[in-house]
Amino acid sequence: MASRHVTKRAKYKTTIKDPGTPGTLRLTLEKILFVPHNPKSAGKLDVEFRFIKGQKHTKEGSNKPPWLNLTNNQNGSFIFEFENYSDLQYCRDFVGKVLAKSGEVSEKPTVTYPDEQLSAAEMELRIKLLQEDSELQKLHKQFVLSDVLTEAEFWATRKKLLDTEANKKTKQRLGFKSAMISDIRPSTDGRTNKVTFNLTPEIILQIFAEKPAVHRAFLSYVPNKMSEKVFWTKYFRAEYLHSTKNSIAAAAEAAEDEELAVFLKLDDILASEARWKIRRVDPTLDMEADEGDDYTHLPDHGIFRDGSKDMTESQNELYRRTLSQDINRHAAVVLEGRAVDVDLDDTRAVAEALAWSKQESSTKRESDGDTNQERLARVSRMTEIEDLQGPNNLPSAPLCIKDPRDYFDSQQANALRTSGDALGRTEQIKCSLSTQEVYGSLRQSISVIKAMGLKDPIVKPEVAHQVFDALTNSISTTKYHIGKNPHESVLDRLPKKTKDELLHHWTSILELLKHFWASYPITTSYLYTKVNRLKDAISNIYPQLEEIKGSVPSELRHQVSLLVHPMLQALDAAIQHYEADMQKRSTGSVDKPNGYV
């Protein structure tokens, strides 16, 4: 918005009939403030724009006075009478803009964040993420909008998501074209003696970037000494002279016109830059050339170039400009990238912006001492003998944390486990014999078998038959329950709606438990309230899971209850911990380890 607030004199009327209290109306982006001139009168008003639904106003040209009527959510209205219609117009525009802005935000999740300051860009990012991922949006709606988790908590675990999104937003900047458009070929008119050069802002930018002398001339001559048009005319005159390769004529004209001479001479800024660069060549640069560097066999060295300059000698050294110099300069500028990002139409602005960016880079160069040192250090490092070195970068494997939903349906095994081996302690081999004894017995078995040979028969036929039967039985029953395809899971056999619900419940339970367990040990009152909120949310899930079990046809009910069982186990464990902790607090045990409050 152009203005952040509006202040106008107006009269505030509560109804149309009300004569109105004169005072000052001040509109900001968030609220409407009306202060009456007479401090004793009661018409003070302080309303937030959030509550304003819409606005109405009287039309100019009608006989009515200039009134602005702002309606709020409760169907009340605030009427302001202005001194004239232009004031009214101004206020109306402002209100319209504010309403439009708040209108588009109010559809999205809550705007007010009492405990964090968010920039508009960050909010937009979050909204975008929510819109793209429906699963995330469902979770967000379920927890944040029902006040189980705050916005800050929800996004605290998703920082990585926000970071990657923010990075994507940085747009790529367009660089210069590699075609040398600054080398303009004029169009000649055969009949008249006119040559016409076409100049676009893009070309102007390139000219300034490639020819610093021209840039400097522009800054100093325009608009003091000559107008832009005259400047460019002279420039193109110089170009024309160059193209005719008539260096004698060029010298002659340069002698006459001082400004023209600037364009005809060699660019001294470039020359000094080149000398500076030569002094600072990095000796560690690897100059290995390969086939890709061979451009000599391509026409025009592989660069599209406007105009045709041939390689004739010219007598006047000062006015000679070679093709290779131009190409090199152009290439260097293209590789540097676009240094300015201003509106190209204003040539003066472009010139200034370019000058400023150059100044910045030259001040950077002034701190040369450090870079020199750094270069020397690098040289000494690189002249080390590589053969005698060990490898110094260890390959790193990126962390791969799998999506827990992939393993969801394989958790049935946990459901089948009885409470007896709920902890799955490793089998402690109870062995009372000494090492010597056990080894001895093992070796004895080997001698036994060596003496006796293999068992005959290896397996008794009825045992084999039993085993075979049992295996076939179990294979066929699991096939019935789980499916033929070993990659198929139980989930796929459920109706889609149930499957989606179950998976959603799984992710939301994980989210809740993540926040729940992270809040222990409870050290602040904030965590205490948070844990209570989460515990209530957890208790609400039990009936929802029961409902899902009930909604499924009876033959699948067993599968679903097996799938749901680990979720219930996890929730039970959480509630257990919560209750144990509550008990500890209420009994007020003094001995609290680890800074428990």
Add this chain to the structure above:
Amino acid sequence: MAPAPSKLYADDVSLVVVLLDTNPFFWSSSSLSFSQFLSHVLAFFNAILTLNQLNQVVVIATGYNSCDYIFDSSSDLNRSFENGRMPVMCSSLLQKLEEFLIKDEQFSKEEPDGRIKSSLLSGSLSMALCYIQRVFRSGALHPHPRVPIDSCYIGAQNSAFLQQASYITGGVHHKPQNLDGLFQYLMTIFATDLHSRSFLNLPKPVGVDFRASCFCHKDTIDMGYICSVCLSIFCKHHKKCSTCGSVFGQAQSEVASASDKKRKTPET
């Protein structure tokens, strides 16, 4: 009918590398005696070799203190142990096994007692995988070998590690119920080659125990503590991570307890 994965194996040749657990402490207290076990297993090896001329069996013994190769069907050294009572390969294997056990016992004498009595499974697994890599580098039957790990668990409890390993690598895990018929289990389930597995139905476990094991006791746990630096899992609170050495947040809570000493009762 065959889905795409079966095309990986064009024929039914197998290279079976067997990790034989020879932990003496386990075998001395097991219901199945070691000699009975050996006879099932040796017959199984023989049977694999008869299924296809090009099949190869390599046996690595997983001991209490060391691991070593005790049998390779492709080597020619098997001829020297003639014994009329059993096939030649069996006698050579048994000889090597005996030598291995003697050596393993020697290591025990040097080490102090009191270690958890578990076998060196990870060591023999690494040896097996390196062997397989070497064979495929020089041979090249298949450009990218997929190495499924099958596990046959004999014992009272369950091994979460073996279940997970078999699940993730695409192998089959089974715990035989009737140990008298061990050979039958081995033949039905574990002698199948990878090509045939695409159309054979092997027993699938109802579910895999994906629970992690704690780093301190090797117990499988549902809930525990995790080091935020190296992601090591512990079942109870420790002062320091044993893997990466990072100190766990004592300082913070100490500060909190100092400042909150005034508030004894929680706010309700």
